[in-house]
Amino acid sequence: MRRSVVPVLTVVGFLLLFWYAAAVWLNAPWAYNKAQRAGETLSFSQVVADTWSQKKPRLPAPHQVAREVWETTAQKAVTSKRSLIYHAGVTLSATLLGFVLGTGLGILLAVGIVYNRTMDMSVMPWVIASQTIPILAIAPMIIVVLNAVGISGLLPKAMISMYLSFFPVVVGMVKGLRSPEAMQLDQMRTWHASRGQTFWKLRLPSSMPYLFTSLKIAMAASLVGAIVGELPTGAVAGLGARLLAGSYYGQTVQIWSALVMAAVLAACLVGIIGLLQRVMLRRMGMS
Amino acid sequence: MGWIVFALAAWALGWLLNVWLARQPVTWWSSLAAPVIFGLTLLAVWEGVVRGFEINQVLLPAPTAIAARIGSSADLLWADFAQTVLKGALSGYVIGCGAAFLIAVAVDRFPFLQRGLLPVGNFVAALPVIGMAPILVMWFGFDWQSKAAVVVVMVFFPILVNTVQGLQAADAMQKDLMRTYAAGYWRTLLKLRLPAAMPFIFNGLKIGTTLALIGAIVAEFFGSPIVGMGFRISTSVGQLTLDLVWAEIFVAALAGSAFYGVMALVEQRVTFWHPSQRN
CATH class of the missing domain: 1.10.3720.10 (MetI-like)
Incomplete structure (x- = not known):
């Protein structure tokens, strides 16, 4: 862990340098254009200074994004529509609801698939095929249709998150519930354990490492689903709405700050699951 | 009403067929047939439900309507x-x-x-x-x-x-x-x-x-x-x-x-x- 800190920081630093350089390169034409119309000639340092401080740059410099994030999180009331925390909260609630629904559905399907041969043969291939369908593509339709039947607000977005997040859970749980070896299953049989006891005392505990790994993937997928689910609702609220509004009005700094917020959110959510995993597995004596 | 019965019958038939298939020894065709039957069953149920409950075509088109649209x-x-x-x-x-x-x-x-x-x-x-x-x-x-x-x-x-x-x-x-x-x-x-x-x-x-x-x-x-x-x-x-x-x-x-x-x-x-x- 510790020995990778320096390399990671180096890579991140390198990426930041690259970002600044790219900002100069992408924003320079606009800076020259402005200077030409004003009848000035720019020195190199003036160009660089200009490209890092434009109002609507093609690529905002990292410090511009950082300032925007700071202004829209710390300096605005949480309830304000301009607060990024408010929008992140809207996205977060849809993400979590979809995640919980998807995890529940995934675990139920996995139990069915492990215990029922018919389901294993007929449903499992469709679970896999369901993910080759670019579900995000039909997000707009799901939202319009659910709106038409009177379901609006959180649930339509959560449905999309659910569809994206149930898949890793099914695959991981099927693997996990089947992970006990034949010897362990035989041991349960010699103890005359019922099917229910085998499930609760052997199969479920031994599936936990698999479950947590899939939960991390499911959480990331769920966030993507919630963000894309916000696009067709007409940019009302949420990080996806910020992206769309920013792209309509050319507010690149706003787009990037929404992206940074989404990244922070993803990192936090996945990190929390990772923490839970460590605590849980240690208490179960599995780490 | 007829279409709802059709949907229920299709579901029962498809499921029974798959239960029967699952009891047979596994061959390459039975492992292919089971998901295909399940998919067809879902399509039939979809068609039956849409027609039986007379769901508006604007909300959820029937599979046959979609197929016609793909053709046209x-x-x-x-x-x-x-x-x-x-x-x-x-x-x-x-x-x-x-x-x-x-x-x-x-x-x-x-x-x-x-x-x-x-x-x-x-x-x-x-x-x-x-x-x-x-x-x-x-x-x-x-x-x-x-x-x-x-x-x-x-x-x-x-x-x-x-x-x-x-x-x-x-x-x-x-x-x-x-x-x-x-x-x-x-x-x-x-x-x-x-x-x-x-x-x-x-x-x-x-x-x-x-x-x-x-x-x-x-x-x-x-x-x-x-x-x-x-x-x-x-x-x-x-x-x-x-x-x-x-x-x-x-x-x-x-x-x-x-x-x-x-x-x-x-x-x-x-x-x-x-x-x-x-x-």
């Missing part, structure tokens, strides 16, 4: 398919996978970079990269180039991480053997480490197929010429011609499955030696 607007669907999948997704997929592969091989020579890049790559792979779409559309314009760029960004990190991991898959004994053969870096790379990395690389390539389609379609929501699957989906939703939307979804699902299937087939050919391929 095949030209339109083909044009959208060519724009989104052939131009946007495929070119982006090739560029993204190629670039990620080359960079992974280059990074592999420097353990320092590798230790730094793997956590960062894993982190970025978990981010909602799709959010880059509006920015890239702004940079590369409305046509397929911007869609290809979104696809490049989306497939890049999964492939990079998988390739870097795969290049470490060859174990010390095998590398020692290459050294006793006096094989240099390039020969070891070509004859041992790349083949050993193939299962990992194909894992990334398969993940990339779905990401590529999603990226190309979603990027069109942020601006596109008046052709393309994402454009058609978002405008048809606005016009409430949902049968056309479902037709596009059908094409997308077909393209996605075919894309994935082709990669899986190539994988089978390339990594025939791997335990997971030898049943």
Whole structure:
């Protein structure tokens, strides 16, 4: 862990340098254009200074994004529509609801698939095929249709998150519930354990490492689903709405700050699951 | 009422058929027939429910209506398919996978970079990269180039991480053997480490197929010429011609499955030696 800190920081630093350089390169034409119309000639340092401080740059410099994030999180009331925390909260609630629904559905399907041969043969291939369908593509339709039947607000977005997040859970749980070896299953049989006891005392505990790994993937997928689910609702609220509004009005700094917020959110959510995993597995004596 | 009975009967029949199939010894045709029967059952239930409850065609078109729409607007669907999948997704997929592969091989020579890049790559792979779409559309314009760029960004990190991991898959004994053969870096790379990395690389390539389609379609929501699957989906939703939307979804699902299937087939050919391929 510790020995990778320096390399990671180096890579991140390198990426930041690259970002600044790219900002100069992408924003320079606009800076020259402005200077030409004003009848000035720019020195190199003036160009660089200009490209890092434009109002609507093609690529905002990292410090511009950082300032925007700071202004829209710390300096605005949480309830304000301009607060990024408010929008992140809207996205977060849809993400979590979809995640919980998807995890529940995934675990139920996995139990069915492990215990029922018919389901294993007929449903499992469709679970896999369901993910080759670019579900995000039909997000707009799901939202319009659910709106038409009177379901609006959180649930339509959560449905999309659910569809994206149930898949890793099914695959991981099927693997996990089947992970006990034949010897362990035989041991349960010699103890005359019922099917229910085998499930609760052997199969479920031994599936936990698999479950947590899939939960991390499911959480990331769920966030993507919630963000894309916000696009067709007409940019009302949420990080996806910020992206769309920013792209309509050319507010690149706003787009990037929404992206940074989404990244922070993803990192936090996945990190929390990772923490839970460590605590849980240690208490179960599995780490 | 008749249609609801039809739906219930179709469900019962399909399920019983599959229960019967599951009791038979497994052959290749029964493992193929079970999911097909399940799919057909779902279609029949869908048709029965839509007709039985007289659900408005605007909300949920029946499968037969969708099939009719696919037949009547095949030209339109083909044009959208060519724009989104052939131009946007495929070119982006090739560029993204190629670039990620080359960079992974280059990074592999420097353990320092590798230790730094793997956590960062894993982190970025978990981010909602799709959010880059509006920015890239702004940079590369409305046509397929911007869609290809979104696809490049989306497939890049999964492939990079998988390739870097795969290049470490060859174990010390095998590398020692290459050294006793006096094989240099390039020969070891070509004859041992790349083949050993193939299962990992194909894992990334398969993940990339779905990401590529999603990226190309979603990027069109942020601006596109008046052709393309994402454009058609978002405008048809606005016009409430949902049968056309479902037709596009059908094409997308077909393209996605075919894309994935082709990669899986190539994988089978390339990594025939791997335990997971030898049943």
